[in-house]
Amino acid sequence: MNRRKLEEAAFKVLMIGATFAVAASLFAIVGIVLWKGLPALDLAMITQIPKGGYYLGKEGGILNAIVGSLYLAFGATALAFPVSLLVALFLQKDYSGNSWFGNFSRFSLDVLWGVPSIVYGAFGFTVMIFLGMKASLLAGILVLALLELPIMIRAMEEAIRMVSSEIKEASYALGLTRFETMLKVVCRQALPGILTAVLLAFGRGIGDAASILFTTGYTDQLPASLFDPVASLPLAVFFQLGTPFAEVQQRAYASAAILLVVVLATSLASRLLANKFMKYVVR
Amino acid sequence: MSEQKMQTQIQIQDLNVHYESGHILKDISVDIPEKQLTVIMGPSGCGKTTLLRCMNRLVDLTEGAKVSGKVLFDGMDVFSPKSDVTDLRKRIGMLAQRPCPLPMSIYNNVAYGPRVHGLKDRKKLQKIVEDCLKTVGLWDEVKDRLDMPASSLSLGQQQRLCLARSIAVDPEVILCDEPTSALDPISSQRIEKKLLELKKRYTVVVVTHNLRQAKRLADYVIFLYMGRLVEHGPAEKIFSNPKEEKTREYLNGKFS
Numbered sequence: 226m227n228r229r230k231l232e233e234a235a236f237k238v239l240m241i242g243a244t245f246a247v248a249a250s251l252f253a254i255v256g257i258v259l260w261k262g263l264p265a266l267d268l269a270m271i272t273q274i275p276k277g278g279y280y281l282g283k284e285g286g287i288l289n290a291i292v293g294s295l296y297l298a299f300g301a302t303a304l305a306f307p308v309s310l311l312v313a314l315f316l317q318k319d320y321s322g323n324s325w326f327g328n329f330s331r332f333s334l335d336v337l338w339g340v341p342s343i344v345y346g347a348f349g350f351t352v353m354i355f356l357g358m359k360a361s362l363l364a365g366i367l368v369l370a371l372l373e374l375p376i377m378i379r380a381m382e383e384a385i386r387m388v389s390s391e392i393k394e395a396s397y398a399l400g401l402t403r404f405e406t407m408l409k410v411v412c413r414q415a416l417p418g419i420l421t422a423v424l425l426a427f428g429r430g431i432g433d434a435a436s437i438l439f440t441t442g443y444t445d446q447l448p449a450s451l452f453d454p455v456a457s458l459p460l461a462v463f464f465q466l467g468t469p470f471a472e473v474q475q476r477a478y479a480s481a482a483i484l485l486v487v488v489l490a491t492s493l494a495s496r497l498l499a500n501k502f503m504k505y506v507v508r
Numbered sequence: 509m510s511e512q513k514m515q516t517q518i519q520i521q522d523l524n525v526h527y528e529s530g531h532i533l534k535d536i537s538v539d540i541p542e543k544q545l546t547v548i549m550g551p552s553g554c555g556k557t558t559l560l561r562c563m564n565r566l567v568d569l570t571e572g573a574k575v576s577g578k579v580l581f582d583g584m585d586v587f588s589p590k591s592d593v594t595d596l597r598k599r600i601g602m603l604a605q606r607p608c609p610l611p612m613s614i615y616n617n618v619a620y621g622p623r624v625h626g627l628k629d630r631k632k633l634q635k636i637v638e639d640c641l642k643t644v645g646l647w648d649e650v651k652d653r654l655d656m657p658a659s660s661l662s663l664g665q666q667q668r669l670c671l672a673r674s675i676a677v678d679p680e681v682i683l684c685d686e687p688t689s690a691l692d693p694i695s696s697q698r699i700e701k702k703l704l705e706l707k708k709r710y711t712v713v714v715v716t717h718n719l720r721q722a723k724r725l726a727d728y729v730i731f732l733y734m735g736r737l738v739e740h741g742p743a744e745k746i747f748s749n750p751k752e753e754k755t756r757e758y759l760n761g762k763f764s
């Protein structure tokens with residue numbers, strides 16, 4: 226009896242310890258970013274593009290990178306979303322299910338998920354050279370969409386799979402087709418999970434530096450079209466950290482703080498938006 | 509009622525169903541009378557639900573299910589490649605074992621079927637929703653909160669909502685798979701009462717392993733045991749004077 230009580234207590238301590246360690250390291254990251262970045266954060270930083278000598282510590286801001294990152298991440302997520310939804314639905318047992326093709330697709334996606342993002346960047350770069358394209362917003366969006374696809378599809382697929390077969394049967398029994406059932410019933414029921422999938426992918430997209438290193442270029446200007454090169458927050462952090470000037474390094478931390486705020490704001494905003502529909506989810 | 513008057517709604521001929529787990533239904537041949545309440549009874553695992561799911565082809569959703577024989581609905585073989593399964597399921601509604609509201613509002617749960625089947629007129633939709641909810645005796649309880657999530661209702665109310673949802677697409681048959689097994693006694697009673705009312709307009713088929721419920725509801729009885737059809741006939745005959753020994757044993761509670 227005592228041994229089992231001890232087990233219970235020890236296991237609880239382990240769980241709390243693990244959770245605490247994770248939470249603490251996340252808070253440490255955010256803390257350091259804010260501690261080092263906040264002093265350098267001012268209005269100019271988020272409203273101006275870099276002026277001459279910005280990277281030597283002179284005036285300006287990183288509006289170019291903020292706008293660039295928003296364009297890139299929203300563009301890539303918007304592109305990846307419909308594709309992911311289609312694939313995720315196709316992988317359900319109502320469609321391809323447990324066929325070898327379905328299983329092979331799932332396996333491929335898991336492998337792609339593990340591929341380092343620099344490989345996506347290198348791949349994108351190769352294709353661009355082949356097509357005679359220049360580094361541009363469009364190329365960045367395409368590469369980021371590719372990067373986001375595996376995580377979005379797999380997370381969506383799991384969320385959709387969790388929808389009970391009873392709900393599907395209720396819809397089928399009314400004389401609905403598979404398509405109607407999937408789109409109007411299953412997707413609604415799986416909405417919280419689908420949203421999480423999109424946000425996971427968005428987070429991966431907006432935070433990635435390596436895949437867009439070669440594909441988007443970097444510029445101090447705001448992009449005027451899809452074919453212009455574009456700046457981004459992760460690369461702004463990377464370049465500013467790489468300078469020997471303390472002030473500019475501080476600005477790198479400030480840029481990272483802005484990136485965190487953008488991700489947080491997107492996540493909150495989309496959850497608020499979706500709450501309107503989520504209240505109908507059957508628990 | 510006299511047997512001569514009975515019109516057949518669904519005709520089942522030599523129906524055999526195999527699942528991966530085994531031979532579930534064996535050589536079932538029986539007619540389901542129109543606008544009456546037919547009860548399919550028998551012990552758990554005897555194939556009642558499978559027989560029901562053959563009538564609206566929900567059995568298609570079971571992986572590895574093999575069906576042979578015929579189910580004729582209005583003379584049309586429902587398993588023939590020419591039959592339109594969505595049309596079939598629109599004409600043969602279903603009430604599941606557990607209440608299963610769709611992830612939408614109370615109003616939309618009922619309006620969903622007609623809307624998908626092409627009804628766009630708001631006024632007509634509203635009328636259908638109101639009529640169906642009145643038919644199942646839910647209107648007064650929900651008329652002020654039609655846009656609340658359906659899952660906010662109690663289980664008993666949810667089951668009546670599901671019944672309203674299935675009659676909203678104007679079916680000819682309603683199949684019920686142990687429709688009260690998840691409900692409290694009062695809610696069960698309400699559902700039973702509604703089913704007895706509904707049989708005036710629809711052909712109703714109820715699966716149950718509750719003998720007393722079968723006696724309360726049935727006009728016509730089908731008794732299954734281990735995947736075989738043991739006996740079928742008008743309720744009064746089966747309950748008062750069964751021909752088969754197995755039926756007698758079941759009615760006397762030797763097994764259940």
